[in-house]
Amino acid sequence: MEVELTNLSKKFGDVVGVEALDLDIRDGEFVAFLGPSGCGKTTTLLMLAGIYRPTTGTIRFGDRIVNQLQPRDRNIGMVFQSYALYPHMTVFGNIAYPLKLKKVPRQEQQRRVEAAAETMGIAHLLDRRPGQLSGGQQQRVALGRALVKEPDILLFDEPLSNLDARLRLTMRGEIRSLQKRLGITAIYVTHDQVEALTMADRIAVMNLGRLQAFATPDDLYERPPTKFIAGFVGNPPMNFLEIEFAQENGAMQLRSESLELGLPPEFAAAAAAADGAVTFGIRPEDISLDDYGPVSGEVFVVEPLGRDDLLDIIVGTEHFLLLADPKRKSRAGDRVRLSFDMTRAHFFDPRSELALSWK
Amino acid sequence: MAAAGALTNINTDSMSGRLLLALRNGLLAALAMALLAFLFHSLLRPMIGSALVEETLTITLSRLFLVLLPIAAYLAAGTAVRNMEERHKALILALVAVTAVYALVVGAQALLGAGPFAPRPSLQFSARQTDEGILVEALEAGGAAELAGLQPGDIITAIRRDQVTLTELNQRVGLAEEDDPFRLRYIRNGEQDQLTVRAVLQTGVDNSAIVTGLVIALVIASLSIYWPGRTLPYILLAVSLLPMVVGYLWLIIATFSYRTRGILPLDGAGNIGGLTIENWGFLLGEDIAGLEFSIWQVTLNSFLLAVLMTAVVLLVSSMAGYALSRMSFAGRKFFLSFTLILHGFPAVTLLIPIFFILLNLGNLPLIGQLIGFNTLGGIALVMVAFDLPLGIWLMKGFFDHIPWDMERSALIDGASRWRVYREIVLPQIRPGLLALGIFAFIGGWNAFLIPQTYSIGAGTVNLPVFLNELIDETAPVDWNQVAAVGLFQLIPIFIFFVFAQEYLLNIYAGGTKGSS
Ligand SMILES: Nc1ncnc2c1ncn2[C@@H]1O[C@H](COP(=O)(O)OP(=O)(O)O)[C@@H](O)[C@H]1O
Numbered sequence: 001m002e003v004e005l006t007n008l009s010k011k012f013g014d015v016v017g018v019e020a021l022d023l024d025i026r027d028g029e030f031v032a033f034l035g036p037s038g039c040g041k042t043t044t045l046l047m048l049a050g051i052y053r054p055t056t057g058t059i060r061f062g063d064r065i066v067n068q069l070q071p072r073d074r075n076i077g078m079v080f081q082s083y084a085l086y087p088h089m090t091v092f093g094n095i096a097y098p099l100k101l102k103k104v105p106r107q108e109q110q111r112r113v114e115a116a117a118e119t120m121g122i123a124h125l126l127d128r129r130p131g132q133l134s135g136g137q138q139q140r141v142a143l144g145r146a147l148v149k150e151p152d153i154l155l156f157d158e159p160l161s162n163l164d165a166r167l168r169l170t171m172r173g174e175i176r177s178l179q180k181r182l183g184i185t186a187i188y189v190t191h192d193q194v195e196a197l198t199m200a201d202r203i204a205v206m207n208l209g210r211l212q213a214f215a216t217p218d219d220l221y222e223r224p225p226t227k228f229i230a231g232f233v234g235n236p237p238m239n240f241l242e243i244e245f246a247q248e249n250g251a252m253q254l255r256s257e258s259l260e261l262g263l264p265p266e267f268a269a270a271a272a273a274a275d276g277a278v279t280f281g282i283r284p285e286d287i288s289l290d291d292y293g294p295v296s297g298e299v300f301v302v303e304p305l306g307r308d309d310l311l312d313i314i315v316g317t318e319h320f321l322l323l324a325d326p327k328r329k330s331r332a333g334d335r336v337r338l339s340f341d342m343t344r345a346h347f348f349d350p351r352s353e354l355a356l357s358w359k
Numbered sequence: 360m361a362a363a364g365a366l367t368n369i370n371t372d373s374m375s376g377r378l379l380l381a382l383r384n385g386l387l388a389a390l391a392m393a394l395l396a397f398l399f400h401s402l403l404r405p406m407i408g409s410a411l412v413e414e415t416l417t418i419t420l421s422r423l424f425l426v427l428l429p430i431a432a433y434l435a436a437g438t439a440v441r442n443m444e445e446r447h448k449a450l451i452l453a454l455v456a457v458t459a460v461y462a463l464v465v466g467a468q469a470l471l472g473a474g475p476f477a478p479r480p481s482l483q484f485s486a487r488q489t490d491e492g493i494l495v496e497a498l499e500a501g502g503a504a505e506l507a508g509l510q511p512g513d514i515i516t517a518i519r520r521d522q523v524t525l526t527e528l529n530q531r532v533g534l535a536e537e538d539d540p541f542r543l544r545y546i547r548n549g550e551q552d553q554l555t556v557r558a559v560l561q562t563g564v565d566n567s568a569i570v571t572g573l574v575i576a577l578v579i580a581s582l583s584i585y586w587p588g589r590t591l592p593y594i595l596l597a598v599s600l601l602p603m604v605v606g607y608l609w610l611i612i613a614t615f616s617y618r619t620r621g622i623l624p625l626d627g628a629g630n631i632g633g634l635t636i637e638n639w640g641f642l643l644g645e646d647i648a649g650l651e652f653s654i655w656q657v658t659l660n661s662f663l664l665a666v667l668m669t670a671v672v673l674l675v676s677s678m679a680g681y682a683l684s685r686m687s688f689a690g691r692k693f694f695l696s697f698t699l700i701l702h703g704f705p706a707v708t709l710l711i712p713i714f715f716i717l718l719n720l721g722n723l724p725l726i727g728q729l730i731g732f733n734t735l736g737g738i739a740l741v742m743v744a745f746d747l748p749l750g751i752w753l754m755k756g757f758f759d760h761i762p763w764d765m766e767r768s769a770l771i772d773g774a775s776r777w778r779v780y781r782e783i784v785l786p787q788i789r790p791g792l793l794a795l796g797i798f799a800f801i802g803g804w805n806a807f808l809i810p811q812t813y814s815i816g817a818g819t820v821n822l823p824v825f826l827n828e829l830i831d832e833t834a835p836v837d838w839n840q841v842a843a844v845g846l847f848q849l850i851p852i853f854i855f856f857v858f859a860q861e862y863l864l865n866i867y868a869g870g871t872k873g874s875s
């Protein structure tokens with residue numbers, strides 16, 4: 001089922017929940033809403049579900065405008081962060097509830113609940129009550145309940161954030177493969193960019209109630225359209241630096257108080273045209289420790305991440321984050337030299353924060 | 360306030376802190392028991408003082424409190440320091456604390472002229488028990504007995520017609536007030552005769568009682584330190600609860616006796632015994648004290664009132680509570696604070712205006728017969744109105760704790776709002792509904808003020824009003840009869856609690872975790 005949001009807004013009195021959201025979601029697509037807490041993700045989802053009434057705008061499922069439809073008439077399934085299971089019903093009762101409301105015959109109910117439970121791997125828990133289940137099992141029950149009525153659209157509101165890290169990893173894969181297999185359009189709200197990047201076909205990045213970008217994970221990572229996205233997507237986050245361009249011996253350079261770097265030819269022409277300050281961004285993996293590098297600095301903090309060490313390096317007055325091989329055994333206070341892969345540099349307008357796409 | 364704060368924040372690490380803790384617990388226990396003793400002795404006794412039989416019970420109870428008071432206080436002081444590492448230090452602390460508590464109690468008694476400092480009733484002669492009776496040995500010069508004409512060598516056999524021994528005589532005298540007459544039968548030179556001695560109050564300090572008290576205190580303190588196992592708190596609890604237990608025991612025993620002294624049933628001759636089931640005759644429809652109500656009609660009224668109350672209070676409170684908790688509408692804030700004010704409003708002040716309202720309601724066509732003055736419906740209506748503010752607030756509080764997501768989830772699953780309320784929300788607050796239902800039921804069952812005010816005649820009288828009619832006569836009250844009706848009224852409440860208790864304790868383990 002395609003979903004189309006047009007000029008969708010929700011205001012709670014003076015508080016803006018979501019503002020002028022336009023979004024086209026294709027049939028069978030897995031879309032993630034990504035953004036920091038309070039940016040309006042849940043609000044959007046609840047408008048889709050029919051719980052909140054939009055202040056302005058339309059919501060279209062397929063070729064039908066559903067603004068006026070009650071939640072029960074929208075044929076959606078939703079999984080909540082809190083699971084929202086019904087504690088007074090057994091697992092069977094929970095999963096069967098949507099079917100019972102649809103007046104599905106008993107035997108059919110039984111069959112479909114068992115099938116859903118089988119899919120979710122909770123068939124042995126059907127007699128228990130939610131209070132007797134672990135977090136991961138409750139999550140599966142919630143998912144089973146959302147799936148059992150064969151919805152056109154699946155909505156997820158941060159479904160994994162109450163699980164431990166390992167479980168989160170397995171559930172991510174399961175949800176993704178389940179969705180692909182069933183071919184149900186899914187909208188998945190999260191504030192965890194790894195989740196969004198690994199699961200979604202396309203990611204809608206939101207901030208302060210507004211849509212920042214709607215693109216594939218690759219696009220968002222490689223060509224972030226705004227400084228907000230560049231900083232929000234990617235872990236550890238991108239390094240930013242206020243710089244100016246300068247010309248020396250016919251070659252373009254970027255310059256700040258603390259460092260000077262040469263610019264590859266593909267940027268040079270555009271840079272020559274830029275006037276005044278520009279925000280320069282570079283990801284940690286595009287800076288490397290290099291004994292012959294052009295920039296010198298001092299290790300400030302070392303944070304071992306296991307596979308890598310995350311180094312915080314001071315260059316002049318600037319801090320840079322980068323990843324280093326733990327075998328180097330970097331220690332705070334070490335003097336190091338750095339080289340920057342300038343082909344992967346990003347530039348942003350410091351006022352509008354929009355990317356300056358020069359390549 | 361600062362002092363109270365200091366008392367609750369005692370640092371229990373230091374010796375002095377521990378001592379303070381022991382002292383505090385001891386004093387609090389003493390204070391609580393003293394208040395109860397005062398309640399029974401000085402408030403309850405005068406209230407039903409007209410009835411001699413019952414007086415013996417309240418006296419027993421207040422004495423019980425007074426006897427148990429120090430024990431509870433010492434135990435409380437002892438328990439406070441009991442779990443210290445070094446036993447002997449704990450013992451010293453307990454002894455010091457108990458002595459201090461004892462000194463304070465004795466000091467207070469000296470100030471109030473109570474306990475060993477109280478004037479004691481006496482007939483002012485000494486005697487000894489012989490086979491024939493009580494042999495008078497010596498009289499105090501100018502004392503009550505001498506004034507009455509008693510002589511050494513007289514043998515007292517009975518008070519009025521009741522045979523007495525010396526112990527019994529002393530007991531009776533001990534209970535007497537100033538000037539109470541004792542009509543003694545005695546044998547002098549083979550002749551039987553009788554005379555009346557009036558009790559006098561003798562002042563003087565009973566030193567031996569003070570010393571004995573201190574010794575008992577120290578022994579209990581030591582025991583509380585060295586008593587093995589974890590039973591000590593239970594002993595403390597049992598000691599403090601004993602008077603209540605005695606009260607209930609009396610209620611039960613009294614219903615099966617002609618009369619009682621203390622909690623002992625007496626027969627016509629004043630001996631222990633004389634059990635009867637006559638007091639329960641009312642169950643078979645016997646008239647009581649000339650009242651022409653059938654007990655079953657009265658019970659039915661009580662029951663209808665309770666059921667009506669429970670049903671309406673539950674229905675209206677839960678729905679109003681839900682609306683106040685979940686929906687936004689004009690006037691919601693005002694309504695909330697208004698119900699709170701209503702809850703604090705004393706019902707008594709509204710009795711007269713409500714009377715007029717009920718009179719007018721009675722004039723309504725059709726429903727006037729159901730909710731007017733002197734109808735069960737009218738009484739229930741008024742009682743429900745007084746109960747609703749609390750009920751609504753209680754329910755709102757319960758609804759507030761149900762996560763929104765659970766309701767949203769049910770809506771998305773395909774339920775209507777009404778169905779969500781019935782099938783998803785209400786089951787979550789079952790303990791709350793049960794609690795409120797029980798309160799409403801008991802409130803309706805025990806209702807007195809409003810039924811008493813707005814009912815005349817057998818049609819609307821409920822059990823408490825009926826009970827009151829039994830006492831309100833100018834004729835002497837048959838307390839054993841009252842006790843029987845009172846116990847009868849208690850039975851459903853007992854049953855209700857026995858069953859409801861399990862439900863009340865069985866609160867569901869939640870199926871939701873923190874929501875965003
Ligand atoms: N029912 C509500 N009433 C008032 N403000 C709300 C309500 N729901 C959400 N908001 C506000 O709308 C904004 C977006 O909230 P939400 O959609 O829950 O954010 P997210 O799910 O992205 O963390 C927040 O500022 C929040 O305070």
Ligand SMILES: [Mg+2]
Pocket residue numbers: 038041042875
């Ligand atoms: Mg949210």
